[in-house]
Amino acid sequence: MKYRINKKTGDRISEIGIGSSYMASAGKEEAVKALRRAVRGGINYFDLAAGDGAAFPIYGEALHDVRKDIFYQIHFGADYTKGTYGWSLDRETIRRSVEKQLKELRTDYIDYGFIHCQDEISDWETYLKNGVYDDILQLKKEGIVRHIGLSSHTPKVIQRIMDDADVDMLMFSVNPAYDYGHGEYANGSADERSAVYRRCEKEGVGISVMKPFSGGQLLDAKQSPFGRALTQHQCIRYCLDRPGVLTVLPGAQSVQEVETLLSYYDQPEEKTDYSVIGSFAPPQAEGKCVYCNHCKPCPAGIDIGLVNKYYDLARAGDSMAAEHYRTLEKNASDCVHCGRCTDRCPFSVNQSGRMNEIREYMDAL
Numbered sequence: 001m002k003y004r005i006n007k008k009t010g011d012r013i014s015e016i017g018i019g020s021s022y023m024a025s026a027g028k029e030e031a032v033k034a035l036r037r038a039v040r041g042g043i044n045y046f047d048l049a050a051g052d053g054a055a056f057p058i059y060g061e062a063l064h065d066v067r068k069d070i071f072y073q074i075h076f077g078a079d080y081t082k083g084t085y086g087w088s089l090d091r092e093t094i095r096r097s098v099e100k101q102l103k104e105l106r107t108d109y110i111d112y113g114f115i116h117c118q119d120e121i122s123d124w125e126t127y128l129k130n131g132v133y134d135d136i137l138q139l140k141k142e143g144i145v146r147h148i149g150l151s152s153h154t155p156k157v158i159q160r161i162m163d164d165a166d167v168d169m170l171m172f173s174v175n176p177a178y179d180y181g182h183g184e185y186a187n188g189s190a191d192e193r194s195a196v197y198r199r200c201e202k203e204g205v206g207i208s209v210m211k212p213f214s215g216g217q218l219l220d221a222k223q224s225p226f227g228r229a230l231t232q233h234q235c236i237r238y239c240l241d242r243p244g245v246l247t248v249l250p251g252a253q254s255v256q257e258v259e260t261l262l263s264y265y266d267q268p269e270e271k272t273d274y275s276v277i278g279s280f281a282p283p284q285a286e287g288k289c290v291y292c293n294h295c296k297p298c299p300a301g302i303d304i305g306l307v308n309k310y311y312d313l314a315r316a317g318d319s320m321a322a323e324h325y326r327t328l329e330k331n332a333s334d335c336v337h338c339g340r341c342t343d344r345c346p347f348s349v350n351q352s353g354r355m356n357e358i359r360e361y362m363d364a365l
Helices: 028-040 055-069 091-105 121-129 132-141 155-164 190-203 232-240 255-266 275-280 304-315 319-326 340-344 351-364
Strands: 003-005 012-014 045-047 071-076 110-115 145-152 169-173 206-210 245-248
Touching (some): 003 245, 028 055, 028 255, 045 206, 055 091, 071 091, 091 132, 110 132, 110 169, 121 155, 132 145, 145 155, 155 169, 169 190, 190 206, 190 304, 232 245, 319 351
Parallel strands (some): 071 110, 110 145, 169 206, 206 245
């Protein structure tokens, strides 16, 4: 397992986590085994926006003895007071649901207390007016909530809430379909979604990824909006290449499904290469580097994807990106303009020309 550091909290978080949307579907015994296998495999981050309240006692049994070594995302607005998942903005309902979750999880604290599923500005305004956000802040003062998170599918709402609140982690729906305008939660333009990634990277807000497979549609050629299937490992790598992303949270309910996720690190480069999505790119996404590294190897030894990422972040106002760029062993100034990267780019990026642009910009800082 590889880990990434949340710059705001210092937490060391596994690149692959577990989502709980259907954790209880395979039955308690198998789910407990799956969670224990996940921890043995180095997974330490778990999202608790479960599809059914039966998931919480399963987590409680499986992981109570390793609680200090793992992180839970718990959502203020995911309602389990009636057993199954419900969504609520009612303050008392949310209080009762969180209390129920903590009891069944056998824990007395929340690593990341999430402002849950805010897809409309009106949701956030209600949260502010009725005291739910105040409750989270109070629980943070008391040490029950360690850090504050935000869950949303909508870039404009994310930007507004990040303006208003001190958010430590964002849960965002990330996959090639949504980023390219396909799917139920494909909210925001390609530029608006990129702006969220870059802001999170700039401000040190980690992103935990929900729906990395677009509800399984990307894994099935008949359901995929692209007419062909991607693999789980291609989707995971795509997510991990987005700026700001710390962890990807696929759902898993069995030991075998956890094993498949953990095998990501055993895959050769070509098995995780997602550059095929370049053929799906909408016009507004063409000519924009997505850091897929399909341009490798560079004869001059430049990590072209990383150079592009630091450039984009620097242009978005991230001062640290320019510093990171300068520490690279090779950068845009070392480009020999052979054109191989441009020829290989599946997104029609003139990488050779872009190296000139990057060099001029970075040298002027």
